[in-house]
Amino acid sequence: MDSSRGARTAVVVGAGVAGLTAATALARAGWQVEIAEVSPVRATSGWGLCLTGPALRALDELGLADACLAEGYGMTGITHVDVRGELAGEVQLPRLIGAGRPGMVGIARPVLHRILHAEAERCGVVVRHGLTVVAVDQGGSTDQDGEPVRVRLSDGTARQVALLVGADGIRSSTRDLLGLTTALDHHDQMVWRAVVPRPPWATGIHHFAGKADTAGLVPISDSQAYVFLTENGVAQSVLPEAELAPRLRQLLEPFPGRVAEIRPLVTGAESVVRRPVRTTLLEGAWNRGNAVVIGDAAHAPAPQMASGAALAIEDGLVLAKELGRHESVGAGLDAFVARRAQRCGTLVETSVTIVGLEREQRHHDAYPLTETCHRLMAEPA
Ligand SMILES: Cc1cc2nc3c(=O)[nH]c(=O)nc-3n(C[C@H](O)[C@H](O)[C@H](O)COP(=O)(O)OP(=O)(O)OC[C@H]3O[C@@H](n4cnc5c(N)ncnc54)[C@H](O)[C@@H]3O)c2cc1C
Numbered sequence: 001m002d003s004s005r006g007a008r009t010a011v012v013v014g015a016g017v018a019g020l021t022a023a024t025a026l027a028r029a030g031w032q033v034e035i036a037e038v039s040p041v042r043a044t045s046g047w048g049l050c051l052t053g054p055a056l057r058a059l060d061e062l063g064l065a066d067a068c069l070a071e072g073y074g075m076t077g078i079t080h081v082d083v084r085g086e087l088a089g090e091v092q093l094p095r096l097i098g099a100g101r102p103g104m105v106g107i108a109r110p111v112l113h114r115i116l117h118a119e120a121e122r123c124g125v126v127v128r129h130g131l132t133v134v135a136v137d138q139g140g141s142t143d144q145d146g147e148p149v150r151v152r153l154s155d156g157t158a159r160q161v162a163l164l165v166g167a168d169g170i171r172s173s174t175r176d177l178l179g180l181t182t183a184l185d186h187h188d189q190m191v192w193r194a195v196v197p198r199p200p201w202a203t204g205i206h207h208f209a210g211k212a213d214t215a216g217l218v219p220i221s222d223s224q225a226y227v228f229l230t231e232n233g234v235a236q237s238v239l240p241e242a243e244l245a246p247r248l249r250q251l252l253e254p255f256p257g258r259v260a261e262i263r264p265l266v267t268g269a270e271s272v273v274r275r276p277v278r279t280t281l282l283e284g285a286w287n288r289g290n291a292v293v294i295g296d297a298a299h300a301p302a303p304q305m306a307s308g309a310a311l312a313i314e315d316g317l318v319l320a321k322e323l324g325r326h327e328s329v330g331a332g333l334d335a336f337v338a339r340r341a342q343r344c345g346t347l348v349e350t351s352v353t354i355v356g357l358e359r360e361q362r363h364h365d366a367y368p369l370t371e372t373c374h375r376l377m378a379e380p381a
Helices: 017-028 053-061 065-071 109-122 173-177 241-252 258-265 308-325 329-359 363-377
Strands: 008-013 031-037 048-051 073-075 077-081 087-092 104-108 126-129 133-137 149-153 158-161 163-166 185-197 205-209 214-219 224-232 272-281 291-293
Touching: 008 017, 008 158, 017 031, 017 109, 017 163, 017 308, 048 053, 048 109, 048 224, 048 308, 053 065, 053 104, 053 308, 053 363, 065 104, 065 109, 077 363, 087 363, 104 109, 104 224, 109 126, 133 173, 149 163, 163 173, 173 291, 185 241, 185 258, 185 329, 205 258, 214 258, 224 241, 224 329, 241 258, 241 272, 272 329, 291 329, 308 329, 329 363
Parallel strands: 008 031, 008 163, 031 126, 077 205, 163 291
Antiparallel strands: 048 104, 073 104, 077 087, 133 149, 149 158, 185 224, 185 272, 205 214, 214 224
């Protein structure tokens, strides 16, 4: 796109992984970008996540992979342990940023957000907190050189911009404002995360099959790791904070072997989170006029594939590239969605299949599916 036509302006809704990455990629391509983030403060909850190969590759393109590797924990392998506590298999994931560099990185969420925020602001993105979009009007000009999206914000101010990006997560209100409808699917699973000291043997992901639930351990720095547990056959509910750590320890009790070593490390409630497994996938268009939704707002997989953030980061990069390749914003958004829909759909659908296999205790069927999906995701975004 010819930048001589004047500044291209965008409002991004949500300063999560997708919003910050998209804003950075757009700003680097010459866009003036403002993010409206509903949370009044910058803090994120303190659990960790695993950034798989595609996430690392996209971060590397943004020049941020080394910062994540320096503060997180680089690794390549997944060790599967069966219900008796015995080795069931080991998988090496593709090293997408070079043979001598790790295949993935475990990282604390606040650290990742700090890195993404700093880069966005370094690129000139303005991040406003305690703000959301309350109305969108695209009824006016569709002239590509004009400012066709009118956005009203919750502080009473308005913007006229060339592009609106909804990166406001699985319960996206931007999606609603654009009239894009999708169902949120619940899977009778709750997932737990707890930050613990990293045991010396935890140099990759460990995945422990249980008789009822599934557990695991992911290093996120030299000194820390997070325990995860997927609780099967439970409806969505909220537990009082004081019950979180004792209940998680109880759920870990039936696991033999190394889990018994990790169990007593789960202590403070402040380091434990419990979330429902929910998924969504927008069928058809993710865009309307000069507005689009990305990240979990368009495609939220179950956490079992540990790749929702990978898709969110890739979305940001691909969005900026496709907008740069097309004359009009609308055509760029059509190309973006066409390029992303199948890949994101495959990941969401595979993650839902794995949820079902886990619920039926068919771990041996889930392992090869997980590996095949990781190899598919190794293809270029
Ligand atoms: C328990 C759990 C564990 C996970 N583990 C992993 C993992 O290990 N690896 C991985 O790749 N993925 C993992 N995921 C998935 C991953 O977290 C998501 O796919 C990813 O965060 C999506 O990024 P996003 O920016 O689209 O959405 P979000 O991260 O949800 O960010 C949305 C942002 O928008 C803001 N917002 C919301 N509503 C509004 C509004 N109306 N106006 C303005 N702002 C708004 C929110 O405050 C937030 O800052 C996990 C998910 C869960 C639930």
